[in-house]
Amino acid sequence: MRTVGVGLIGTGYMGKCHALAWTGVHAVFDDTPIVRRVLLCYVEVGLARRRADEFGFEASTDDWRELIADPGVEVVSITTPNALHAQMAIAALEAGKHVWCEKPMAPSLEDSERMAAAARASGRIAILGYNYIQSPAVRYIGKLIKNDAIGRLTHFRLEMDEDYMADAEAPFSWRSQASSGYGALDDFAVHPLSLITTLFGAPNEVFGEMSRPYPDRPDGGGRRPVETCDVASALLRMSDGASGTIQVSRCAWGRKGRLQLQAFGARGGIVFDQERFNEVEVYVAEGQPEAQGFRRVLMGPAHHPYERFIVAPGHQMGFNDLKIIEAHELLNRILGRPALAIDFDAGLVIERTIHAIARSSREGRWAAVG
Ligand SMILES: NC(=O)c1ccc[n+]([C@@H]2O[C@H](COP(=O)([O-])OP(=O)(O)OC[C@H]3O[C@@H](n4cnc5c(N)ncnc54)[C@H](O)[C@@H]3O)[C@@H](O)[C@H]2O)c1
Numbered sequence: 310m311r312t313v314g315v316g317l318i319g320t321g322y323m324g325k326c327h328a329l330a331w332t333g334v335h336a337v338f339d340d341t342p343i344v345r346r347v348l349l350c351y352v353e354v355g356l357a358r359r360r361a362d363e364f365g366f367e368a369s370t371d372d373w374r375e376l377i378a379d380p381g382v383e384v385v386s387i388t389t390p391n392a393l394h395a396q397m398a399i400a401a402l403e404a405g406k407h408v409w410c411e412k413p414m415a416p417s418l419e420d421s422e423r424m425a426a427a428a429r430a431s432g433r434i435a436i437l438g439y440n441y442i443q444s445p446a447v448r449y450i451g452k453l454i455k456n457d458a459i460g461r462l463t464h465f466r467l468e469m470d471e472d473y474m475a476d477a478e479a480p481f482s483w484r485s486q487a488s489s490g491y492g493a494l495d496d497f498a499v500h501p502l503s504l505i506t507t508l509f510g511a512p513n514e515v516f517g518e519m520s521r522p523y524p525d526r527p528d529g530g531g532r533r534p535v536e537t538c539d540v541a542s543a544l545l546r547m548s549d550g551a552s553g554t555i556q557v558s559r560c561a562w563g564r565k566g567r568l569q570l571q572a573f574g575a576r577g578g579i580v581f582d583q584e585r586f587n588e589v590e591v592y593v594a595e596g597q598p599e600a601q602g603f604r605r606v607l608m609g610p611a612h613h614p615y616e617r618f619i620v621a622p623g624h625q626m627g628f629n630d631l632k633i634i635e636a637h638e639l640l641n642r643i644l645g646r647p648a649l650a651i652d653f654d655a656g657l658v659i660e661r662t663i664h665a666i667a668r669s670s671r672e673g674r675w676a677a678v679g
Pocket residue numbers: 318319320321322323324350351352373388389390391393411412413438439440496
């Protein structure tokens with residue numbers, strides 16, 4: 310049986326998710342090659358060895374270039390801070406590796422464009438960590454829209470809120486540095502945009518607003534000015550006349566992983582929230598008015614690929630399962646099969662949209678996405 314060798318760069322929040330995905334993908338999807346966890350990279354050599362042992366990787370290094378040069382590594386997982394994605398992804402593609410890079414692509418549009426160009430030139434597969442498009446619920450929503458269940462889409466609203474930076478005393482981190490990008494736009498808005506571009510298409514024009522709730526945060530013994538915006542909003546115009554909004558905040562107390570989508574069509578509506586991502590609410594304006602209302606559809610084996618994880622309906626999937634599905638789609642694409650994934654070209658559409666939102670926010674007027 311074919312095997313595929315993977316290398317993992319970064320072992321933080323997303324690094325562990327990629328490690329778990331690589332560990333589980335063949336057990337869940339038996340049509341994939343057996344995954345060999347070849348090499349893990351972390352900046353400190355002792356911790357790299359420890360993480361490699363914990364995550365089941367054969368070897369470790371503190372030098373990401375060594376990982377990319379390793380002939381046993383066929384696919385590189387990049388889970389480092391945003392500012393490092395471009396150099397790592399481009400080097401990996403130039404070395405002939407396939408790439409699974411965390412979102413966003415890069416803080417600058419120029420670097421994102423260079424990443425997409427490198428992927429095209431390499432002929433290798435390069436996809437981004439837009440896990441939320443992978444859930445059975447979002448796939449089901451896609452099916453409803455494709456099958457015209459709610460009629461022609463008229464408008465949509467997406468919100469992404471968490472509170473991990475809601476405390477003014479939360480420490481300064483790479484996420485507060487301008488080198489990571491605009492802030493909530495690159496960190497969060499890209500996720501709603503992954504759903505919008507997957508389900509409804511790409512926005513034409515945007516009007517943006519960004520704000521910085523706290524001017525500084527604790528850093529070492531003192532305080533350091535925050536360089537990014539933790540809150541952002543945008544109005545969107547689609548080419549078919551539909552309109553939408555996005556609102557995102559990293560400072561929304563009480564919201565833990567809220568990614569809410571409301572889509573309205575000429576005949577009905579759909580509501581989804583990632584905090585309850587095993588269910589979808591659907592409203593269709595038909596039948597007796599007194600019996601009309603939103604219907605809650607609980608995910609189960611009928612909603613692919615739920616059945617791959619567990620045979621029992623309603624027993625619920627979790628976030629890390631989305632990463633397993635994403636790894637499966639990456640392997641599908643490597644094997645030349647149809648796959649649902651946001652590759653670097655599709656990711657560029659998302660990047661162009663957030664840069665247009667930022668431009669609009671600066672200039673105080675509508676901006677074309679281009
Ligand atoms: N898809 C999602 O839902 C999702 C969620 C959270 C974060 N992310 C993305 O994942 C990326 C990482 O975020 P995180 O929350 O895991 O951050 P993190 O700070 O928890 O982890 C970053 C890791 O990168 C490592 N690293 C930094 N420089 C390195 C270098 N030169 N060589 C090797 N390793 C290096 C760090 O040591 C750390 O292990 C970001 O781009 C972020 O936007 C995606």
